[in-house]
Amino acid sequence: MTTRYELPNLSLDAPVNLSRRHFLVSTAVGALVIGFGLPLGSARVQAATAAERGTQVPAFLEIRPDGSVRLLSPFMEGGQGTHTAMAQIVGEELDADPATFIVEAAPPGEAYVVMENGMRITGGSMSVRMSYPTMRRLGALARAMLLQAGAEQLGVPVAELTTQPGRVVHAASGRSLGYGELAARALDMPVPDPASITLRDPSQFRWIGKPVKRLDAYDKSTGKAQYSIDLKVDGMLHAAVQHAPRLGMTVGSLRNQAQVEAMKGVHSVHTLPGAVAVVAERWWHAKRAVEAIQVDWQEPTADSKVRAMPADFSSDGFRDFLAAQQGPARDDENEGDVAAALAGAKTKVEATYHNQYLNHAQLEPPSALARFNPDGSLEIWLPNQAPDMFRADIARRAGLDPTQVTLHSPLLGGFFGRHFLYDSASPYPQAIVLAKAVGRPVKLIWSREEEFLRDVLRPVAVVKFRAALDDKGLPIAIEAVSATEGPTEAIAGKQGEKLDPTALEGLSGKAYAIPNKRIAQIYVKGPAMLGYWRSVGNSLNDFFYEAFLDELADKGGHDPFELRLHLLRDNPRLTTLLQAVGEQSGGWKRGPYTAEDGTRRARGVAMASPFGSHAAVIAEVSIDKGQVKVHQIWEAIDPGSIVNPAIIEAQVNGAVALGLSQTLLEEAVYVDGKPRARNYDLYPILPPSRMAQVHVRIVESGEKMGGIGEPPLPAVAPAVANAVAQLTGQRIRSLPLSRYTFS
C-alpha cells in the first residue's frame, strides 16, 4: 500500500494529482516519514480497545523536512470540514499550527478505527464527537516522541524541553529544533505509554474552538481539488452505462450491438447485471454509444438478488398504501397509558402526516476507477464513507483477498449520505468487471441520468397521530404510529429483531414532558431501494412531530413557543436553547404581521435533538405569487462543545439549504416503476433565489460533544411549515410545499 508514496518516479502510473506532485518535487530528498510502514493485517476491522485506539502514531503522521505535517484522517472529507477539524485537534496537542497540515483520507485498516463505538465510518455526524479524545491523544503522543528525539539530539534531559508551534525548544540554552529536523529520529522512537500523556488544558487551546480557516479552501476555489471523477491513470479507458429502466430487470438481447461497436471511439460493448456498458477512449464516446444501444430488457426473475422494482409502482400510490396499513405495529416508546388518557380526554386531536421520497442529488456524479496490476492485485479509487466495508465488498466481488485490494478514497463531491455501501447504487462493481474484461484500467462515470435511475431514496412515512389535551388545553398524551421502512432495515432487506432506530428517530426521543406517549412503527417493506439522507430519520420525523405539536398548541389555545417552553420546563438545556433562538430573532413574534416592505409575514418555531446535538429554529415566511418565500432562518444549536465555530456556521447554512429544499420543492416521484426526473430539470434542488438569510447562534452547554453535519437540518421543515400554517390558516401535513396552493 505504500507503493505510490515510495515510487515518485512512477507517478505517471498514479493518478494525476497536482498537489501531490508538488509535494513529491518539493520533498523528494530526505523526506522523513514517521510513517507508512504499518502492516495492514487482516481486512476485517477489529475495534482496538479504548486504550489502544489511535495510538499507532506512524500510521497517521508524517512530518516533512519543511515542518509540514501530513495527517492521514480516518474520516472522509465531503465538505463538512472534518479534515480541517482533525488538523485542529491533532495540531493542538502536537503543538503544530493546523495551517501547516496536509490532510488526506487514510486507507482501510485497523489502525484507523478511532471512534469510541469501535467503528470507522464517516456518517451520523460522528467523526469529531466520537474521536475527539483519541485524536487529541494521538497529537500528544507524537509531540512526546518529538520531545524525546529532541532530548537525544540536543543531549539534554527531556524534562528541560518544551515546544512551541512546530519546534522543540531548550529554553536554558536558547537552542531549538524544528519538527522537520527531528522527525527522522522521532521515527525510531517507541510510541509512549498513552497513560503517560497529559492533554492540554482547554483554557490553553489556541486552535480548538477557534474559526480556523479550512485547509481546502484555496484548492476548491481554483479547480485544484481532485475528486474521484477527475482521476486518471496510464492506459486508462472510459466507460459509461445504460441501466435497466427498473431495478431488477436483466439484459436480454442487444439489437444493434454491431452498429454500436462500430461507433467512433468505441473499444467494446459489455453486458452487465441489469445494465449494458460501453468502454471507449473518451467518456463522451462511451456515453453516446451506450445510450444508442437498443436493449431488450427482461422482467426481473424470482431469484433476483436486488429489490426488483414493479412495473406498476407509483410513489403516490405507495403513499396511499402506507396510509391504509393497520398494523401490527411495534412500540419504540410506550410510557404512561395513552389509551386511557385518550379515552378520558376532554379534547382529542387526530391528524395524518406524510413526506416524500428524495434523491441525494450531490453535484458529483458517481464514478469509480479500477486497475488490475500485473501481480493480480486491484487498485481502486472511489468516493466512500466506510473504507473497510468497501474494501471487503470489493475483494469479495473481485475474488481477491482484501490484502490484494488497495482502496483510495478521494474527496467527495457532496456527502448527504450518498456514499454508503448501497448494493445496487454504486458504479464500482461494474468498473471492476469492465477493468477485468478489457485488461486495462477503466474509469466508469454514471451520467446524471443513470445516477437518478439508481440512487437510493430517502424513505417515506405516513404517520397517524392522536393526542389528548387536558382541560387547560395542554397535551397529556401523544401517539404516533408510523407506517414506514427505515433505511437500515431496507439495506438489510428485512426487519431486525429490534426496531430500526433510523425509522423512528425524531418521533422517538423527543424531550417534551407529555406523560402518556406511544411511538410505534408499522413495518412496510416497499418496492423502492432506500438509503441514508442527511439527518436520516430525523429529516422527516421531526417535521411530523413538531408540526403536529403546533396543531396541539392551536387546539389548546396556547402559543406554540410558550407551549414548548412549558413542556420543557424541567429541561434547562433545551429551555436555554429555545430562549436563545427567541432572543436571536428579536423576541418571539408569531404574526402574521406586515413587514417593512409591505409583505404579510409569520413565524414558526421548531426544535430537534438529532445526533447528539440540539437545535431550535425560527423561520419567517411570506407568500409570493402563490409560493412560500422563506426570508429568515434563526437557528440556535447546542452541540455541547465545539471545535470550529466557522465550520459550524457553514454547516448550519448548508443544513438549512437542504432543509429548505426538501420543504419547498424537492420530491422524487415514481410513475410506472420509473422516476419522473432523471436530471435537475425535473428534480429541482434549492436554487440561490430561494435561499433564506441564515443567522446562527452556537450555544455551548458544556455537555457531551454532539454532531454538527446533520443536527441543524431537521427543525427547518417544521419551523417553515408552522410559519406557513400561521400565515395562511392552512395546516401543513405533508412535504413538499410545492404541492400546495397558496393565495
Next chain:
Amino acid sequence: MELRINQKAYQVDADADTPLLWVIRDDLGLTGTKYGCGLAQCGACSVLVDGNVVRSCVTPVAGVVGREITTIEAIEADDVGKRVVAAWVEHQVAQCGYCQSGQVMAATALLKHNPAPSDAQIEAAMVNLCRCGTYNAIRTAVHDLAKQESA
C-alpha cells in the same frame, strides 16, 4: 481543429458536436471544470468564452474555434479572477467544493462586465446550483467584491 484555451493553442481531434466540457476534461486533462448534469442545469461546467460565462456541457466544441476560452485553471492569471479566488478563500465559501469552479467562473464573468453590480444584478448572474448550500457565502463574497470596486 485548433482551440485557444488559457492563452495556449491546442490541436484537438473531436467531432464538431462534442461538448466543450469533455474536450477540456478528457482530451486536455483540465479537470477543474466539472461535469454535473450535462443539461446546462447546474453550472458546474462554467467556463469563459471571450469573457462571457458559458455552460461547456452543452457548448459544441466547433462553436468555440477561434474564440478565447478560459478555464478555472487559469483564473488567477486574470486580475478579476484572482480577486474572486481571494474572496472565495477569505469568505470560506467552499464546502464539498465540486460546484465552486463554476461559481468562481460565474462571479468572474459578472465582475468583468460589471465591476460594481447591484443586488439584483448579482442575483440574476449567480444562478449556479450548490447542493451544500453555500449560497449565502457566495453572495457575501460577491457583494464584498462589488463593494471594493464601488468604494
